[in-house]
Amino acid sequence: MYDFNYHRPHSVADAVKLFRQSDDAMYLAGGHTLIPSMKVRLRAPTDLIDLAAIPGLDGISEESGNLVIGAFTRHDAVATSEVVRRAIPALNILAGGIGDAQVRNRGTIGGSVANNDPAADYPAALLALNATVRTDRREISAAEFSTGMFETALEEDEMIQSIAFPLVEAATYVKFPNPASRYAMVGVFMVRQGGEVRVAITGAASGVFRCTDMETALAADFSASALENIKLDVHAMNDDMHASAEYRAHLCVVMAKQALSKFS
């Protein structure tokens, strides 16, 4: 790890100000992505701006049809939250399946969303639930938020303050973990709302995506047989030493079927 300046501001405004005053700053949340990459010297920010002391950045609440989760809320808090269980229990499942207990006790939703790892779990929930990313300066819809692998619509100094998930009738998340890292090799977040079905898939491609073929088929017939003939575009899938594109494409359908079986 290279040397850096450490800041611990007490307000969002101060944090953003510090960011702008520094050479090459980064926000620090749970540090479970950022610190390891600094340790192997892949990242070398001059200034780390720790968000831990900013009041109000964490917390979970239900507000006017939305489940709102503060950016600094740890994965474990989401996994075990009663508010979440009443609103969108699929998010309990998702957060409870991230990493291990140590990771869940440190990692935050804001850090995960900002990082936009193509194999991370939360991005699937954001996209399928039509969530809104609330920052210090605006609101960004999930559809516009992810702009590629580890890329987002966030400006350099923009800070996520919370994520708002609209409440839905039913939702579930099923993940096929990469056996080594336990990130998603394929993760399927499925939402049913009115006549509409939304399916977002993470891990399988270079970024999270909506599978419109599945959505259309399931909107017409919400049963496993509707998925029988769905074939994902193999060329759009990741192909690496952990899984071929062909296997990932196949797993998308299998995980979707498993997700479907979880709807009562």
Added chain:
Amino acid sequence: MVQQSIGESVLRKEDQRFITGRGRYTDDINLRGQAYAAFVRAPMAHAHIRKIDVSAAMAAAEVISVLTGEQVAEDGLGALPCGWMVHSKDGSEMKQPAHPVLAATRVNYAGEPIAIVVANTLKAARNAAELVEIEYEEIDAVIDPRLARTSPAIHEDAPANTSYNWELGDKSATLAAIESAAHVTRISLVNNRLIPNAIEPRAAVADFNPGTDELTLYTTSQNPHLVRLIFSAFVQLAPEHKIRIIAPDVGGGFGSKIFVYSEETALSWASMKLGIPIKWTAERSESFLADAHGRDHVTEAALGLDAEGKFVGLHVSTIANVGAYLSTFASSVPTYLYGTLLAGQYKTPNIYVEVDAVFTNSAPVDAYRGAGRPEATFLLERIVETAARELNIDPVELRRRNFIQPADFPYQTPVALEYDIGDYEASLSRALEIADYAGFPARKQASIALGRKRGIGFSCYIEACGLAPSQVAGSLGAGVGLWESGEVRVNPTGNVTVLTGSHSHGQGHETTFAQLVASKFGISVDDVDVVHGDTGKMDFGMGTYGSRSLAVGGSALSSASDKVIAKGKKIAAHLMKGDADEIDFDDGEFRLRESNQSKTFQEIAFAAYVPHDYPLEELEPGLTEKAFYDPKNFTYPAGTHICEVEIDPETGIVDIVKFTAVDDFGTIINPMIVEGQVHGGIAQGIGQALLEQCRYDEAGQLQTGSYMDYCMPRADDLPSFDVDVTSTPCTHNPVGAKGCGEAGAIGSPPAVINAITDAIGIMDIEMPATSERVWQAIRQAEGR
């Protein structure tokens, strides 16, 4: 006083300090004025070094020195040796290209150390390491062992990238037997390359004292005396009596900490050159790159069977990847620890094995838990299973037909070893009972009804442990003797300090050896302490590997204890006015036969050190005895592993629903520790079978250089194991123990693969049998 003896599951004495964070590992050691080292490593697998410029690094803040291979050469240091000479078929010696302490003119694997940077702080050392400027001229890398022999030579003195082509057994008789066999089963297989991953990475603190010319090295070693020997006799760092190697608490080794590596050697040399203590602790990514890897075989084999299903001949051709250089024991692993094991539990009359050891641009490959024996067992138990399927004979029945029978012992195999004892039917039938083989067809039907596939797989393994009779090892090329030393010091108050040349890095010697000695003397295990891992304390030691510690090191302690008892009898005879041969020693008391007189062990110890009433004219005072034990033969642990799997055909996920291991380890001192060793071994074996794979890309970059990509087995990947033992005590050592440390890793992989292929109804699947490979195999089998 609690008296805990042989056969009791005494809780591990060492665990109190480990679980309360009071262990003392190498990285816990900090010396006054200590500097820190960082290594500059090759960023690519194969290149000429055209120029090394250390000036910027030298000029950086807090930097003390930057040393390269050029200075190593100036100081006349030797190369790192390989300690086992193997001869090729034509009688020529193996090719052993120089393994430099620091690469000077050429790098041969990604991660190879080139320079050592010493600075006042770790951060400064690492920062300065980035400032060392090196000009490389890249060369195409040789990665695939199958292509090594036809690729340009990595080392000038090893044409065709071959170290040796070795053979064992009667080739023409074997070929003739296979030729005339009623049935021949042929297989080709890969034994996947593994990275050891001890929980504690390698670490060292080198401390040279210019006042006494003494070098002390604290290091993560499984065999500190061997490090001292190589440092003095081969690398020529310092004379042997001026070197002290201390291996304190060590967090796992699995073989990877047997070897003498560049880093510890360079660190010691730098400490001597600079006259200061220096510390280095590997980062995990350095462990992935530069710890010796394991396995990595490509094999073709043929097994001939007669009309009754009796094996008539086994022919094996193997390419063994040794990596870029021959590591400390690399040459012995795919030869004398592999070819000699190919008889297994069977009476195959003709066996021939040939092995080409090839160099590639990858990290050196050496012994890893099991070392050669897992490769032999995997091959044999896969080909036997395949033969059973081809001939439509129950795989259990085929094995039984070919077993060496209890009456056949001692049994001379066609591949050099003579098994002293065993009872293979006993472990097999016990395992079948525990695994409920009879109930398997019903369970299979139940799985099928749920849309799942179920299979059962067997592995009847043997291993050769207790390395090794020195004269046998010497005649086969070993550069060292393979005895063990032990010392038993009875203190004046009657408690005992035991010194052993074995080294414990997780095995629980402090408990097992204490039980062994305590039971000899009829005292409590709490009154026996075991000291190990310091060349300054014990006479000498060959260390711990090859499941040898109890069989060889324990035998030395047993002999030394017997000497203590013999001397105690003489003292007791004097005190009770009898003759030494009239004294019986039992349960902690020396009794004069046909009298009511007795002396306790403690009374005799006291008399030995306070010799007021003592036969000083015949006997020296004190009660300390030593023994060096050289085994008469190897020991032959054996057993049966049975694996039952259920497979989800949609995902290819393999669920190990039941795993049974019944092992014959001879006499068992502490069943809990033995069971723990078996559990750990099976976990590693299942890791190899299902999850672990070291991968390099074509350019020789390590692709599995972190836990994000290298998959270690975790608790939720494993079932609860059903473990039991049978026992035929070893006939030739005083303890009767055979060794248990590696059996799990040796026996389990073929059982898993046999179960998976049985479930799918196919003949073969490559390790690791990942869910994707299994899914693909199912699709292929079903013609989808």
